[in-house]
Amino acid sequence: MSEQQAYIDSPWLDPDAEPFIKVRGITKKFGAFTAVNNVDLDIYRGELFCLLGGSGCGKSTLLRMLAGFEQPTSGSFSIDGVEMANVPAYERPTNMMFQSYALFPHMTVEKNVGYGLKQSGVPKSEIEDRVNDILKLVELQDFKKRKPHQLSGGQSQRVALARALVKEPKVLLLDEPLGALDKRLREQTQFELMNIQEKVGITFIVVTHDQEEAMTLSTRIAVMDAGQFSQIGTPTEIYEFPESRFVADFIGSTNIFEGRVAEESGDHVTVDTEAGPVLIDHGMSVQNGARVFIALRPEKIQLTKEPPVAAGPNQAKGVVEDIGYLGDVSIYRVRLDNGTLVDVTAPNLVRPKNRTHKITWEEDVYLSWSASSPILLTK
Amino acid sequence: MTDTMRDSPVPEVDKALENPPLGARISRKIQSSWKSVVVFLPYSWLLIFFLLPFVIVAKISVAEALIASPPFSSLLEWTDEGILTIRVVIDNFLYIFQDDLYVTTYLNSIKISSISTLLCLLIGYPIAYGIVRSPPTTKNMLLFMIILPFWTSFLLRVYAWMGLLADQGTINNLLIDLGVIETPIRMLYSEFAVYVGIVYTYLPFMILPLYANMEKLDNTLNEAAADLGAKPTSIFFTVTLPLTMPGIVAGGLLVFIPATGEFVIPDLLGGGNVLMIGRLLYNEFHANHDWPVAAAVAIALLVLLVAPMMLYQHYQAKEAEAR
Numbered sequence: 001m002s003e004q005q006a007y008i009d010s011p012w013l014d015p016d017a018e019p020f021i022k023v024r025g026i027t028k029k030f031g032a033f034t035a036v037n038n039v040d041l042d043i044y045r046g047e048l049f050c051l052l053g054g055s056g057c058g059k060s061t062l063l064r065m066l067a068g069f070e071q072p073t074s075g076s077f078s079i080d081g082v083e084m085a086n087v088p089a090y091e092r093p094t095n096m097m098f099q100s101y102a103l104f105p106h107m108t109v110e111k112n113v114g115y116g117l118k119q120s121g122v123p124k125s126e127i128e129d130r131v132n133d134i135l136k137l138v139e140l141q142d143f144k145k146r147k148p149h150q151l152s153g154g155q156s157q158r159v160a161l162a163r164a165l166v167k168e169p170k171v172l173l174l175d176e177p178l179g180a181l182d183k184r185l186r187e188q189t190q191f192e193l194m195n196i197q198e199k200v201g202i203t204f205i206v207v208t209h210d211q212e213e214a215m216t217l218s219t220r221i222a223v224m225d226a227g228q229f230s231q232i233g234t235p236t237e238i239y240e241f242p243e244s245r246f247v248a249d250f251i252g253s254t255n256i257f258e259g260r261v262a263e264e265s266g267d268h269v270t271v272d273t274e275a276g277p278v279l280i281d282h283g284m285s286v287q288n289g290a291r292v293f294i295a296l297r298p299e300k301i302q303l304t305k306e307p308p309v310a311a312g313p314n315q316a317k318g319v320v321e322d323i324g325y326l327g328d329v330s331i332y333r334v335r336l337d338n339g340t341l342v343d344v345t346a347p348n349l350v351r352p353k354n355r356t357h358k359i360t361w362e363e364d365v366y367l368s369w370s371a372s373s374p375i376l377l378t379k
Numbered sequence: 380m381t382d383t384m385r386d387s388p389v390p391e392v393d394k395a396l397e398n399p400p401l402g403a404r405i406s407r408k409i410q411s412s413w414k415s416v417v418v419f420l421p422y423s424w425l426l427i428f429f430l431l432p433f434v435i436v437a438k439i440s441v442a443e444a445l446i447a448s449p450p451f452s453s454l455l456e457w458t459d460e461g462i463l464t465i466r467v468v469i470d471n472f473l474y475i476f477q478d479d480l481y482v483t484t485y486l487n488s489i490k491i492s493s494i495s496t497l498l499c500l501l502i503g504y505p506i507a508y509g510i511v512r513s514p515p516t517t518k519n520m521l522l523f524m525i526i527l528p529f530w531t532s533f534l535l536r537v538y539a540w541m542g543l544l545a546d547q548g549t550i551n552n553l554l555i556d557l558g559v560i561e562t563p564i565r566m567l568y569s570e571f572a573v574y575v576g577i578v579y580t581y582l583p584f585m586i587l588p589l590y591a592n593m594e595k596l597d598n599t600l601n602e603a604a605a606d607l608g609a610k611p612t613s614i615f616f617t618v619t620l621p622l623t624m625p626g627i628v629a630g631g632l633l634v635f636i637p638a639t640g641e642f643v644i645p646d647l648l649g650g651g652n653v654l655m656i657g658r659l660l661y662n663e664f665h666a667n668h669d670w671p672v673a674a675a676v677a678i679a680l681l682v683l684l685v686a687p688m689m690l691y692q693h694y695q696a697k698e699a700e701a702r
Binding site: 067089096119 | 609613
């Protein structure tokens with residue numbers, strides 16, 4: 001892939017690219033409570049950007065400030081080069097899809113979707129055409145005359161999306177867009193949402209607490225905690241290279257061991273942990289003797305009944321305490337000899353019946369992992 | 380036993396259903412009888428305290444006035460030949476619809492109660508909206524203050540208005556003392572006083588249903604409208620007003636219906652100058668002792684008010700459907 005191509009796909013890597021949305025030092029306080037604490041953020045045109053975090057982390061407040069429903073206590077932000085501080089909600093180039101959908105209960109689907117165009121004084125015939133087009137896009141052309149209470153959850157969700165898209169905003173803000181749908185519909189809708197975003201080419205900012213949703217949808221994710229960004233990066237970066245224990249723990253599941261740096265050289269680090277010595281081959285500047293944390297994903301650990309060939313770092317011995325069968329994978333909870341619990345997942349490649357080396361409860365097992373798998377965390 | 384039950388592939392289950400344990404049978408019986416009690420209570424209440432008196436009034440309205448006790452002819456009568464006859468006199472209705480006094484009074488009543496309802500709406504809507512939008516502690520305080528006047532006798536409050544509005548009353552005296560006017564403004568015993576009285580008395584009946592309706596409004600709908608480019612005034616007319624319509628209708632009827640038949644306020648504050656149907660009714664009963672005409676006036680009033688009540692029903696049903 002050429003450098004130019006890489007920049008088109010990932011504009012955040014291009015040092016010359018101008019961000020579409022610039023957030024600078026935004027703070028929002030509700031009384032004594034600081035919901036958003038001095039955050040900076042750049043979002044580029046055409047991104048599908050996720051604000052991910054638990055409830056009360058400030059992600060929705062940030063979104064509501066972008067929409068103009070809340071005024072920042074301090075800081076500023078601009079969209080497409082225009083400062084937004086003094087622009088009221090009804091004049092912003094953003095449209096929002098609400099978590100509750102907020103469909104007008106007294107209007108038909110058609111009226112709901114056309115509401116924004118009517119408010120902007122678009123001629124009647126054009127409203128009709130654009131409403132028809134957008135309803136076709138979300139496959140609801142047969143539901144024009146229905147009222148919101150006659151729609152299912154998935155249909156309401158698509159009406160809300162159509163209503164927010166029809167004005168062709170510069171930025172579409174989505175507050176937990178799939179939160180009210182059941183799991184199956186949610187997975188299906190995730191891909192629909194991505195397709196629609198690709199078709200219309202509008203910049204999406206999605207607020208979600210569901211890390212799976214964020215991983216599937218986004219070009220980049222900002223993980224939020226206590227009003228600040230813990231980390232901003234692509235789904236792969238966030239998952240494979242978390243920068244803090246919070247991010248490692250929040251995204252997917254992970255084993256975290258506390259330890260001390262035993263040996264530090266240019267290309268590798270050895271850390272003494274509760275799970276024995278851990279050798280990491282991707283360098284990070286830490287000092288000898290420093291207190292650090294090791295994050296190790298359960299699926300990156302190998303589980304065997306045979307002892308390893310040679311003694312060394314990155315291996316441990318323990319007893320299987322619990323097994324969780326999830327169908328595609330099984331989770332083994334292994335208690336090491338020193339009492340530390342380690343989660344290991346292993347794919348169920350063959351049916352349990354046919355497995356010869358089946359691992360069961362109370363069995364001695366050996367864990368091992370490669371030197372590229374552990375992640376060294378200092379915070 | 381029905382055929383379908385006999386043909387059922389699992390007869391044991393049928394048997395079990397047919398002969399449940401005694402305890403279950405008793406509890407089921409209690410349950411079903413409790414259900415009928417629950418339904419029966421409101422019906423019997425309406426039957427005894429609404430339908431029955433109404434039938435009596437309707438009966439009187441088609442009778443003839445007599446100087447006797449009771450002062451009207453009876454509906455069923457034995458003729459000299461021993462035949463049971465029903466005497467229905469519609470003269471009373473013809474009379475009230477032909478006499479200008481009654482027609483004018485009806486129209487005047489409707490005019491006064493319509494304008495009062497509109498005034499209550501114009502004053503009550505912003506108040507209800509303000510209460511809904513205030514913080515929870517203030518909200519309870521404000522609601523309490525809306526209900527507070529009910530703790531004083533209605534009659535007493537009307538008398539208080541007489542004291543305020545009279546020629547030598549508080550308001551005139553104050554204005555004269557301030558030098559705004561030299562001679563008292565005539566307020567008491569005028570239509571103005573009746574409006575003041577009705578609006579003052581019935582305002583809570585407008586505010587409370589409006590409040591109940593607005594309390595349910597979802598503020599995100601306003602945000603959604605603003606987000607889609609609607610300015611505040613536009614949001615009010617396209618979202619808030621249509622969604623508060625059930626509250627407006629409920630409050631409007633709660634003011635309009637009793638205000639139309641109001642007697643005390645026009646009598647005390649309007650004096651002889653304001654004609655309203657309630658006063659006319661009172662006069663027929665007490666001054667003229669013409670019970671049949673009075674009953675006809677009452678029935679005509681009721682028929683007049685059934686139309687807005689049906690409108691109310693319609694909106695209630697519509698609102699229930701929307702939920």
